Amino acid sequence: MIGNFTYCNPTKIYFGRDALSGLYEELPKYGKNVLLVYGGGSIKRNGIYDKVVAALKKNGKRIFEDGGVMPNPTIEKVKEGVERARAADADLILAVGGGSVCDYAKAVSVSVHCGEDIWEKYFIRFEEPDCEIVPVGCVLTMVGTGSEMNGGSVITNREQKLKIGHVFGENVFPKFSVLNPEFTFTLPRNQMISGIYDIMSHILEQYFSGTDDNTSDYISEGLLRSLIHSADIAAENPLDYEARSNIMWTATWALNTLIAKGKTTDWMVHMLGQSVGAHTDATHGMTLSAVTMPYYRYILPFGTAKFARYAVNVWGVDPAGKTELAVAREGLERMEAWMKKLGLVMNLTELGATREMLDGMVKSTLIMDGGYKVLSEEEIRAVLSASF
C-alpha cells in the first residue's frame, strides 16, 4: 500500500435468498414517489417485477414506470428518464436489472436537479454533481459489472459514437442493493459465462499493474481463486446456489474500489474489448475474453514477475526448477485452457469481426498507461491481429 488513498463505500447490501426483504427495511426511509427503472421486461416474465411492485405498494409508494433501458443505455434515454423523474417528483430511483439498468439509474440520479448539459458535464468534463442527487436503490438480476456497489455509470452517445464511463464519488453509490443469487438463475448460460469472464477481467485489470507488494493484490488472488472454483461448479450446474452466490459476491468486490486501493491499475483489456464491441455489438464479456490472451502474451515479458506470481498463487503452477518466464507462461496456458473449457469466445472471428474492421478498431482503442507496457498504435494492431 504505497500510494495515499481514501476508501468509502456506504452502500448497504442485502444478500441471500431473503434479500428482497431488505426493501421493507429501506423503502420507509424515502418519500412517496418512486421511479421504477428496468430493462427489456424479462423481470415481468420471471416474477421479480411483481415482487418488487408488491413491496412498493405495501410501503405505500406511488410507482412511476421507466422501462426499456437498453443494454448500452444512451444519453437520449437518460434524458427521457430525467424528464420522467422530474414529472414524478421522484424521491427514490429503484433500478431492477443488471449493470446497465443500475448505471442508467445513477446517470438519471445526478441529472434530475442539474441545470447543465449532462452529457458535457458528466461524460466529457467528468465533473462531480453539485446539485441534489436523487437516491438510488438496486435489485440486481445479472452479475458482472459491480454497479450495485460503486459509482460507475457507462453511457453511450450514439450521435457522437462515444461510450463513456464516469466513476462518480461515494455520494452517487446506490444507497442499498438487493442481491439474491436466485434472481440470476434464469439468465441464459452464455450470458452467465460472459458475466463470469467480465468479473475475472475486472480483477485482472487491477492486478496486472504495479510492482509494489500490495495487500490489494493478495485479496485479488483470493477473489480469483473463489471465482475460478465457483465458475467450474456453475458451468456444470447453473442452479448451484452456493456457486452462484459466490460468483455474485465476488463480482461485487471485484469492482467496488477495494482491490485498486494503494496501487496502479491497467484496464487495457477493456479498452481493446470495448473497441471490438463498438464494431461488432458483441457481448461485453466475450469481447474481453477474445482479446485477453494475445494482450497478456504480448505484455508478459514486461511484467514477468507478476505473471509468474499469478501462475503460482492463482493457478497452482509448481515453480520448482523452472525459470520465471516459463512459470509465467505456464500460468497463461492454464488460464487459456480454463477459458476454453468454460466456453468463452477466444477469437474475434467468432464475434463477427473481420480484418476489414481492424483499422477502425485500432483507431478507436484508447491507450492506457497503467499496465506493464504502454502500447503504440502498431502494438495495438498486432494484439488485435493476433486475436483473429
Place this chain on the structure above:
Amino acid sequence: MIGNFTYCNPTKIYFGRDALSGLYEELPKYGKNVLLVYGGGSIKRNGIYDKVVAALKKNGKRIFEDGGVMPNPTIEKVKEGVERARAADADLILAVGGGSVCDYAKAVSVSVHCGEDIWEKYFIRFEEPDCEIVPVGCVLTMVGTGSEMNGGSVITNREQKLKIGHVFGENVFPKFSVLNPEFTFTLPRNQMISGIYDIMSHILEQYFSGTDDNTSDYISEGLLRSLIHSADIAAENPLDYEARSNIMWTATWALNTLIAKGKTTDWMVHMLGQSVGAHTDATHGMTLSAVTMPYYRYILPFGTAKFARYAVNVWGVDPAGKTELAVAREGLERMEAWMKKLGLVMNLTELGATREMLDGMVKSTLIMDGGYKVLSEEEIRAVLSASF
C-alpha cells in the same frame, strides 16, 4: 455464501503518509465542540498530538480534553467521558490512539444522550442505541483491533470482574478514520509483533468455522498471505513503510465484518486468551499466541479438511502423496515455526501464568459453538494445560 446477510460499512478511510490531511476534509462537517480522546500520552511525545491539535485549531474547533484512557477501558472511565462530553456539548469525539481509545470513544458516543444505565443497556442486554449518537472520528496509532472501521467496543467492569465486547451496528462505526502507517513506527517491537498476531487470530477465528465453500474464506487466505509476507519484512525492519502499511490495511479488513459474511465463525482462541488475560494481565496478542497451537491441534481432527486447505493455500504445503491429516498437521507445524521465528510467546508460563490459576481460567472461559468442536470444561482444561 450460503447464509443471508447484510453488509454496510460507511466509515471513510484516509490512508497513507498524508492521511492526516483527511481531518481538513472531515472537520468542517461537524460543529465547534470536539472531545479529544487519547491514552497515556505517548501521542504527546511522538508529535501526533500537536499535529491533531493544529488541525482542530485551524478548523476553528473548541477542544475539550479527555486523556488517560487505559489499555482496557473501564465503564467508570466511560462514565467520566460521558460527563465531559455532556459538559462540552460535544459535536464530535475524536479518538487518537489504538483500539482501546477507539472502543472507548464509541462507548461514550452512544451514552452521551442515553438516560439509562449504560453498562446494563449496552454490555449486559446488548441493546442498540435508541438515542442520538455523537459522531466519532479516529486517528489510529496502533494496529490490530480493527476498531477504526467497525462497531466493536470492548469495555471492562472491574467491580463485576467482566470484560465485555458489544459489536454495534453501522450507526456506531467511526464516521472517518485516519490511517498513517508512519504513526505506528514508534511502537515497541514486541507490541508490533503482538498486534500482528492479533490480526492473524482475527482472520483465523473467522476462517476455521463452517464447511461451506465461501468467497469470504478465499479473501481470508489472501489477507493471511499478505500478513505473513509483510510481517516477515517488518520483523526484520520495523521501519519498512510498505510492510507496515500492508499490515495496517490487513488489520482493518481482518475485522470490519467482510470476511465473516455468509458463514459461521469461531472466536474460541479469543475466549481462551481473554481468560488468560484476566488472570495475568498479559498483552492480548501474546495470550492468543500462547493458546493457539494447543487449541488448533486439539480441534484439527474435527475439521481436518479445512486445516488441510489452510496448509496448502496459506502455507504452501505440497499435498502430493500425503493424507489429508498429514497435510493439515504440516500446515500447523509451519505456522508454529513461523510464530516462534517472529518471537511470539508460545506458552502460558512465559506470560506469568501458573498451574494454580488453571481452575480459575477454566471457569472464566466462555465456550463458543461456531468452531469444529464445542469444547467441554474438561477439554478447555486440557487445552489450557497443554499451553503451559
